[in-house]
Each structure stands twice: as C-alpha cells, then as structure tokens.
Amino acid sequence: MKSILKQTAFYCCLLSGLGLLFIGLRFFFDPIAASTDYGIKPQLNMDFSFEYIKGIRDFFFGLIILVLLLKKQWQALGWVLLTGVIIPLADFSIVISQPEYVIGHTIAHLIAIVICFACGIYYLKNHKTISQ
Template sequence: MTVPRIATALSLLGAALILYVGISYLIAPEATAPGFGLPAWPSGDAVAFLNLKGVRDAVSGLVILALLATKQRFALGVTLLVTALVPVGDMITVLSWNGSTAAAFGVHGFTAVVVALTGILLIRERRTASDQRVAVAA
C-alpha cells in the first residue's frame, strides 16, 4: 500500500470516527460523555456544554472530508498537525482533573499521535512528489 493510500485511509477513518463521536454527543451527550475520561460531568442546563463538544467534533470531521474532496492534501496535512493539539488538550484536561489515566493516554494521547502521523504523511506526499520531479528533470 502506498503512502498516499495509507494517508487517505487514515484521514477517512479519522473523519468517520470524529463524526461519530460528534453526532453521539449531539444525540446522547449524557450516555457518551463518560467515555471521555473525566470523573464528573455537567448536569442540568450545563449539559449543553456537551453539545458544544459534539459540534466541535462533527465539524472537525467535515473539515477533513472537505479538504479530501477538494484534493487539498497538503492543506489537510497542515490542518491535521494543528488539529492534533485538540486531543492533546483533552488529554491534559483529563489528567488535570483526576480523570482516567487510561482514557487520557489510550484515547486522547493515541488519537493525537495518529492525527499527527496522518498529517505528516500528507505533508510528506508533497515533498516526495517534488523530489521525484527534480530527479526526473535531472
């Protein structure tokens, strides 16, 4: 399997997973929230904050799909590198609030690594293509 295919597969998988998470937070936030890793969740009207997370996650998935659909692979790579900071922030938040260490590293930390790796693969595609054009021209 070539690097572009791996990067595309990881991008599509990431988009599908984050869309699923986002939609889950919008449809059933109280059922979805415990998997995040924090020890307590908002109650009453404060549950609306979970919907904000759902919107953020769903939009993240749509951004990935939009950049793939428009063949903006380098831009997607840069976007994913920056976006990898979101699960890093989530991991730090879970750890700072005495949440589940397993969820912090196993869910959020792992997600950050995979998102960043996918971004790197997409960015390297451009460099590899440039290197090949230079080699052919020489």
C-alpha cells in the same frame, strides 16, 4: 512502500473523519454517555453546554478532514491535521486533570495525537507526489 503509506494515511484520515462525525453527533444525542466515555463526569444539573461545544467542534473537524480528503487537497489537509493536533492535546489535558481519571480514557486522545501529527507531516511532505 509509498503506496502502503499513501493508503494508510488515507484510511487513517477517512476513519478519523467519520469517527469524529459520529463522536460529534453522539455528544448532541447522548451527552451523558459521550461525556463518560470522553473521560469526564457529566453535569448533574443537566447543563450540557460543554458537551454541545465539544460535539460541534468534533463534528466540524471531522467534516473538514473528510472534505479535504475527498477533494484531494493534500497540502491543506496536512496543515489542518498538523495544527489540529492541539485539539486532542487539549482533550488529553482535560481528561488527565480530572480527579478520578482512568488511563483508558486517555488512549483515544493519544492515538488522535499520533494520527494528526503523522498524517499531517506525511501530507505536507508528499502533497506534490501524492497527486501524480
């Protein structure tokens, strides 16, 4: 059972980290589509400041997850994930505050909340036994 949990947490973090790198880059290279998929209307005046801020934030968070995961820094990864729950919570709040939000745009943020919280708790509780 522990092996399944260990593998599940590892691959959830690996896929999340890689996904965040992709999302971050997408906000730089295709900010209009990325904004729409995120759940907000893109700026009509072509000011993509929000998108670039979101892009670098997601890219950095994905990079941190991957570095800690690959360096097997389980306790640090647990803390980053657990405290990082504020990011998808804020994203969720931003999306639902939009006048014409679509429930489908909130699902990715809700999944991210669950992954950050569950994997963060897992790595904090098990960081000593995972390394053995």
